[in-house]
Amino acid sequence: MNVAEASPAPDSVQPFIHLDKVRKSYKARGEEFLAVSDVTFDVAAGEFVALVGPSGCGKSTLLKILADLHHHDSGEVRIGSPDNPFDPSRDIGMVFQQALLLRWRTIIDNVMLPAEILGLPIKQSRERARDLLAMVGLAGFEDRYPHELSGGMQQRASIARAFIHDPKLILMDEPFGALDALTRERMNVELHRIWRESGKTILFVTHSISEAIFLSSQIVVLTARPARMAALVPISLPEPRTVADKTNAEFSNYARKVYELLGMT
Ligand SMILES: Nc1ncnc2c1ncn2[C@@H]1O[C@H](COP(=O)(O)OP(=O)(O)OP(=O)(O)O)[C@@H](O)[C@H]1O
Ligand SMILES: [Mg+2]
Numbered sequence: 001m002n003v004a005e006a007s008p009a010p011d012s013v014q015p016f017i018h019l020d021k022v023r024k025s026y027k028a029r030g031e032e033f034l035a036v037s038d039v040t041f042d043v044a045a046g047e048f049v050a051l052v053g054p055s056g057c058g059k060s061t062l063l064k065i066l067a068d069l070h071h072h073d074s075g076e077v078r079i080g081s082p083d084n085p086f087d088p089s090r091d092i093g094m095v096f097q098q099a100l101l102l103r104w105r106t107i108i109d110n111v112m113l114p115a116e117i118l119g120l121p122i123k124q125s126r127e128r129a130r131d132l133l134a135m136v137g138l139a140g141f142e143d144r145y146p147h148e149l150s151g152g153m154q155q156r157a158s159i160a161r162a163f164i165h166d167p168k169l170i171l172m173d174e175p176f177g178a179l180d181a182l183t184r185e186r187m188n189v190e191l192h193r194i195w196r197e198s199g200k201t202i203l204f205v206t207h208s209i210s211e212a213i214f215l216s217s218q219i220v221v222l223t224a225r226p227a228r229m230a231a232l233v234p235i236s237l238p239e240p241r242t243v244a245d246k247t248n249a250e251f252s253n254y255a256r257k258v259y260e261l262l263g264m265t
């Protein structure tokens with residue numbers, strides 16, 4: 001072994017997330033059921049990474065492992081580094097397919113919920129909640145109740161809620177799956193802007209290939225269950241991205257590649 005191999009990598013080049021040969025099985029009805037068999041990828045701090053793969057292949061399972069809600073059987077899962085320590089109870093924000101807002105709380109009180117649970121200073125958090133609601137285009141709706149907002153607006157509020165405690169990592173599990181096509185396109189543009197402005201690391205599960213290409217710096221393509229790596233596809237589309245980019249030849253080439261990797265061509 002030479003000296004370079006023996007010394008640990010400087011922190012600046014260590015990935016923020018490191019998964020190596022991650023395996024996860026569930027026990028169901030007395031039988032072991034392999035959900036994730038061999039998943040290996042790295043995510044740099046500030047990256048936007050999409051996970052795509054067939055239904056039931058283990059994408060949500062992987063997010064739950066990263067959120068520390070499930071334990072993996074073997075392999076390595078590391079988030080953060082000595083210079084950038086990571087505490088899953090404080091450093092993760094989650095967004096799901098449904099907005100999951102509490103109907104008896106106003107929009108701003110819903111956004112405030114994680115701050116209250118974590119015991120963060122209320123006054124500053126409320127100011128931050130107002131700023132975040134403005135960031136997601138909901139200024140003026142702070143005191144409305146969830147049923148007074150459209151589905152897209154509710155999902156924007158749930159994105160603001162995921163950012164309230166300034167987490168280092170945002171995990172999104174098909175966050176736009178329940179929206180109509182046009183609202184979804186708008187939310188893609190909004191989320192891309194929010195990601196660029198916030199500098200957060202985002203892992204995003206989607207079934208939409210064009211959404212994955214539009215949003216990501218890298219796409220993790222997974223095989224049918226049990227999830228294995230089909231490929232990592234770096235996306236180097238110019239910034240800022242607009243919906244019109246989806247009609248470019250470069251965009252179509254990426255789409256063709258991902259469909260091929262999924263065995264759909
Ligand atoms: N708690 C559980 N107990 C037993 N099996 C489970 C559990 N959670 C998930 N599974 C199984 O593990 C596999 C992967 O599930 P997972 O929810 O991670 O898939 P997914 O890729 O997110 O699917 P989808 O795209 O449909 O959301 C599935 O076959 C599922 O049946
Ligand atoms: Mg899922």
